[in-house]
Amino acid sequence: MSISEEKKLAFVSFCVEEYKAKMGCSGQKVIDFFNRCGVIEYLLEHYEVLHSMGARAILEEIEAFIRNRREQA
Template sequence: MSKEGNFLIFCIEQYKSAKNLTGKQVIELFRRYGISEYIVSCFEALHTTGTNYIIQDIDLFIQAHQTV
């Protein structure tokens, strides 16, 4: 698996844990808002940040796409 793929799995697991969601709920959320594509496209920047930043960034991404 690619480093981007491994990082995406890490982000999914961390988000699931932080938000007390099931894996299915997180996958549905990521699909609805295109979060997986965002994470992969921003891998170079995101993989250097901490878990709390990543969770917050995903939340901000969702908020931005809910208002569109």
């Protein structure tokens, strides 16, 4: 695994932990939810922009992404 891949995985882990803390649920539930909604792919695809944001802004981006996905469904 390259350093870049490790950084991206660490970022996804950070996002899962932050979302878990905000929502008050388990990490596994967040991972399952993120997988169903495509959030993990979104985070990896937009890593370069998102990783420079603060935790609050990242959570807002995740929530906006989820809302958009639900509206499209």
